[in-house]
Amino acid sequence: MRNVDAAGLGIGDDYPPRIMGVLNVSKESPYKPSVFDDAGEAAEYVDRELIDEGADIVDVGLESANKKFEVLSAEDELDRLDTAIEVVESVSGDAVFSIETRYHEVAEAALDANFDMVNDICGFADPKMPEVCDARDAAVAKMASPPDLERPGAVEDVDDIYEALKLNGITDKTIVDPAFGGWSEAKTLEDDRETFERLREFRGFGQPILVSINRKNFLRDVAGRSTEEALPVSLAATSMAVERGAHVVRTHDVAETRDAALIGKRFARRRVREAGDVDVEELDVTSVSEARRHVDRVGGDADAARHATTRVFELTGLDSEEKGALRAAATETTLVLVEGDDGTSLLAVGTPVAFENTATAVGGVSGALDAALERITESSR
Template identity: 65%
Template sequence: MDSVDAAGLGIGDDHPPRIMGVLNVSEESPYDPSVFDDPGEAARYVDEELIDEGADIVDIGLESANKRFDVLSASDELKRLHVALETIESVSGDAIFSIETRYADVADEALSHGFEMVNDICGFADPEMPAVCADHDVAVAKMASPPDLERPGAVEETDWSTRKSPEWARRSDFVDQVYEALKQNGMTDKTILDPAFGGWSDAQTLEDDRETFRRLREFRALGRPLLVSINRKNFLGEIADRETDERLPVSLAATSMAVERGAHVIRTHDVAETRDAALIGSTFTDRTSATADGLTLSQLDVHSTRELRSQLRERGIDPAFADDLWTQLFEIEGLDPDSSGRLLSIAADHGAVGERVTDGRFLLAGSTTSILDISDRLTDESGRLDRLGRELSGVLR
């Protein structure tokens, strides 16, 4: 995992989780407590509510990214930039200032007058953005998006049949598309990746967000620090049946889990609370790295066959090897004696091991390949083996 130096702030596995507080100078932004059009008031908010509460980075947005609003042009954003520039000149606290924009011209102007980082919600859809960030030698957060400046985050709207292949488009799921979108349009040496949580398009579902969160570790295979923006998001609120103003507890729970799963930057409106939750997640993260006599040993973060496939694929190794390398262990309950006997027989025929623990409960162990072979052959009159086969296949594929 490569670390990124953001104007002297280290971001990566070897550094504490970083908190990105949010300031908006856009009248359209839906979160009123963070919206300002007066530089003096905005600076006081940054000092007292963001930096003093523990924000390492302050992300300033010039327009709302909400898909309900019209997209501003680069010239419109530039007209608003003066408020952001006057704000950071008036801030007394110490933080890294990030400009949220999709336009290279806006990023260039902001970086030339005091900003130190870019948050590109369109994932380098502006082809000049990587060059601008590289020329200024700044960190840049790149959100998974189609190559379209007007459709941030809407990865499923990408023509994947053309961008990848028709076969890949048919078999890919939403998280696969997010992963691939992060790779599109290249990266700079200081790129931080954002898997785009939130309802960026009508086609993106809450379950898409939940599945992205479940599989967050897979994005570590790309070797870049991760930024997540999950604060008070709908996919968390629905779980606890909470409205936006009641979602702080679920956001904090998810923050700890996100850090444990590999997130390095947490973007939030609730800085102090999020900082504490991130520190808990970091403290109990089990990730090993050691350096001695010029030798560095790093334990890769792999918790599933999917994650192992991703790590191998990004290193140019056939990901199919993962299916034979990774051993799966399942505990199964609820099968009648006839179905249990059939399952154990099929397991033995395919190089897996089945062991009855008690009546109706036993363990099944084998490589991913062997378990997938078994899942394809499970059938019985009751239909329970058919369901078991589908469940096994869904977990492993």
């Protein structure tokens, strides 16, 4: 996993989770406590409510990305940029300042002023965006999006989200964002939940991951909470996201999110980074699809992913004939069987390939065993 230096702030596995607080200078933004049109008041808010509460990064939005509103042009955003620059100049605290935009012209002007990084909500739909960031050695968060400057984050299927993040490449300092939230009418809460469940797959880019899940509908719906009541579900998801590999959490609730992120980091998988002259990293892989992302990244044979994970299943209720068939198949398929002393349960340990080959070898012995192995092979993929 590549670490990214964002104006001196380290982001990646080797660093604590980073908290991105939010400031909006867009009157149409729905979260009113973060919206300001007076630079002095905005600077006070940033110091008091964001930096003092633990924000490492302050993300300044020039317009709402809500699909209900008309998209501003680059010229419109540039008109608002002066206020954002004035805010940055007026802040007394220390943080990395990020400009949220979809246009390279705005990113260029912001980086040439007092901003440190870019949050591109259209995922390099503007093909000049990576050039601008690369030329200024700036970190850039790249949110998955269709190749359309008017449709940020409107990708539903997880595989398509992954492919969207490949659009127009990735700079050395790119942070990938799988784009949680209702960016289109077609995108459902289940789409977001599946993306969250498969969050580890985005580690396959080898780049840090940003998540923006604060009080999102796909979490609120689980607990039946309103936006105002949704902080607890956001914090639970924050810990899970960091444990699954997220490095930056974008939020309006800075202090609470920081604490939740630190818990997630503390109980995340330990990854070995150095071993003498050889760097060693244990990849965070729990499924075939997660393994496949890493295999693709190094240009390997996709079938190797089916050998990359080991699963353990406990089977109970097998009769002696069924157990015998499994034992015979295991000698040929590398499946490992562990039988309990009481004779009622059996542990089956192996790769997806081992389970598939075993299912083929014992097919027809009994309908119950066939059904059990079919369920196992489905869940092992």
